[in-house]
Amino acid sequence: MAVNPIQNPIQFGIIGCADIARKVSRAIILAPNAALYAIGSRSIDKASQFAAANGFPPSAKIYGSYDDVLDDPDVDAVYVPLPTSLHIRWAVLAAEKKKHLLLEKPVALNVSEFDQILQACEANGVQFMDATMWMHNPRTANMKEFLSDSQRFGQLKTINSCFTFAADPDFLKNDIRVKPDLDALGALGDAGWYCVRSILWTADFELPKTVVALRGPVLNEVGVILSCGASLHWEDGKVATFHCSFLSNLTMDVTAIGTKGTLRLRDFIIPFEEDKASFTMGTESWFNELVTGWVPKPSEHTVTTDLPQEACMVREFSRLVEGIKGNGQSPEKKWPTFSRKTQLVLDAVKASIEKGFKPIEVVS
């Protein structure tokens, strides 16, 4: 009897019980073509508690090691929320075990490590995707339509992106994101990842030619970045700036300005609300006769979402996996390419900071 692939959801294993894995567990439950299948932790008790608290079905496999998840032949795909320094080991191993790979960001400590992950994925024919959820919000496609419209937006000229949040004292002392042996890229890898991604996304993933870190990054006593920024410069004159920080009130702004239009949003990573998301478009704005008001004013557009953006991500990833598994398709290359370009720019920002804010050429 022929099996309808939709009736066989992609079976996910999760390795590690990070907080973010709670959200992704729910997303796997919500995605119509995915199923929670296994959880592995270094502690089987922790895995068991995580499964119970996060809606895993009674049949789910509970493992006391990451290896056990990767060795389970019924796991199709693995979600890896481990600290960045562990990505190369576990992501490569997952690929070698033929598991499709949904990897938390930042994808690696640097592009050289990331290339090893990608090589493993390619050699083993598995799909790679990083877990940058906002890319999958229906709003994102709507915004891209506007940015791509030569009449309404024109030629892209400048972008500003900002992601900051005010970490509490416990985070600043104990979180993996302030530890040089765990998430050595600190705020640049955690928050700056989103800023850089939003800039590259706006620029249709054309890499900048040059990256210059802004002076005055804040580092903790062991050298991990808590706050920094940079400017990105393209061959055609486009300029972008970003600021990322663990030390300021929660802010998630993107402003992209073209010759004819302006796009703005204030919640680009996590929309204010789950079931809808907004952005503002201005097109050929000008003034009234005495320059005492705008004609036309920018307008707000709201996009409703049938699924939370992280479930859209799981759905898209699972669709690609199904295509490979069930229909013999090749892995979709755009996702690893987006990840790699984001990592390349992060590397350049870090290099610029280390070299006293010198401009760094971005070489792909």
Added chain:
Amino acid sequence: MAVNPIQNPIQFGIIGCADIARKVSRAIILAPNAALYAIGSRSIDKASQFAAANGFPPSAKIYGSYDDVLDDPDVDAVYVPLPTSLHIRWAVLAAEKKKHLLLEKPVALNVSEFDQILQACEANGVQFMDATMWMHNPRTANMKEFLSDSQRFGQLKTINSCFTFAADPDFLKNDIRVKPDLDALGALGDAGWYCVRSILWTADFELPKTVVALRGPVLNEVGVILSCGASLHWEDGKVATFHCSFLSNLTMDVTAIGTKGTLRLRDFIIPFEEDKASFTMGTESWFNELVTGWVPKPSEHTVTTDLPQEACMVREFSRLVEGIKGNGQSPEKKWPTFSRKTQLVLDAVKASIEKGFKPIEVVS
């Protein structure tokens, strides 16, 4: 019989018939303590047409030279909308003729010229104010209350400001703001002035220690800036960035982020509408439990304005002039100080561009 000063409005002379003088003429009419009294142009016909078209009373003096306005003993104050390169000559002369001085921005080609203007004002006991209208919008004071609130905003960490507009081909060929002999600072002086002012205003006019121009400014064929940006750095780690341009769609954004709060507005120079103006405040924003939404969301605040902001400016300027003229008060120093600090930072941005994007120390 004692004369009530309110019944004797401050009598304004205008020298030059620039477009912006139309808006300020209306503001002088609207301000309850000011009156349009004289207009001077190099062409008496042009002055006459300007007066007729802009609500000057029949009794208004129409002069065929700027000197005649300055020589009229009944002119209390002069509004100077001339090209920047002419400021030093006419602003100094106006002060020497004991006229209080409302001067268009940028106030001078550099701070050394501006200091000559200020010396003339001080020596002659006249009030100086630049015509940065948004400073006088009631919204501005409301926003400052928020920024000053240690509970709601906390300590200022970063600012981004942007002012761009898409100049048409005629502007880019013929406007005084693209001519090296008229407004040599180009987009930096015209649009960047507002960005720098908004940054300094946010930072309570504490000067940055260092200014670094962003790479990739656009200059026209005679070397006038059409687009540029910079980062500003303070001793305490605060960082600001700005972008100004004649080459992108109309955008006027300020985002200021503190440890506890975020202020945003999208129409800081010219509010979308004349009778009200809004801004967004976020305070101690965080996420819901699964990080799928914000709690609380930023909130929008609207301030109604009894008078257009430019009329508020004229009213405040006239109030100060009245205090000097009628009550023997001294000129208010804060306005020339704000102007001078803004000019100092513009000078530093220009120097950084000229020196290949080197950091420039700002020395007051």
